[in-house]
Amino acid sequence: MSRIGNKPINIADGITVEVNHSNLVTVKGPKGTLYQQIDTDIGVDIKDGILSVSRPTEQKRHKALHGLYRSLISNMVEGVSTGYKKELELVGVGYKASAQGKILELNLGHSHSIFLQIPEELTLEAETQKGKNPIVKLEGIDKQLIGQVAAKIKSLRKIEPYKGKGVKFVGEHVRRKAGKTAAK
DSSP: OOHHHHSOEEOOTTOEEEEOTTOEEEEEETTEEEEEEOOTTSEEEEETTEEEEEOSSOOHHHHHHHHHHHHHHHHHHHHHHTOEEEEEEEESTTOEEEEETTEEEEEOSSSSOEEEEOOTTSEEEEEOOTTSOOEEEEEESOHHHHHHHHHHHHHTSOOOTTTOOEEEETTOOOOOOOOOOOOO
16 A cells, blocks of 8 residues: 555645646646656546545555655645746855856866856755855755756765865764774
8 A cells, every 4th residue: 555645635715726638737836837647557536625545446656656656746736836946055165056037157177167057947046155055955846857966066075074175065964983093
């Protein structure tokens, strides 16, 4: 039994969810519109502002898709109503971030600057305060896209366990290791 797949999704006022004959789910809200293609075996029912996802059999494949598509639709509904936000912190001496439109320029201790093109669906902001680490803020309605872009930025300089330098999420705990001990 899929506990996630059986949970109903409440659709708030101002959000419309449509399912066409080819199982394309369209979610429209105040922040934008998202689309998701659903497997033909999975059923989507909308009644009285409550969306439910059902599966035809108890096969392992159907159980997996049941929870997956329920989560994807739930993320879409939340995205078009409130949106998603990720903040990344650049920890290290001389690490800098600046944003010009949809291009993010990062100085992460390499011999060159890194320029990263951010997708049009996301909004980008780079914030630098004196005495604090630079912060890169990503906002948008697509949870998958924000996570993918944040992971790409994070992979440019992975967090290092000895000094804690690198790119991390704001509030993320970095597990530190003890360095070498001097021999006598």
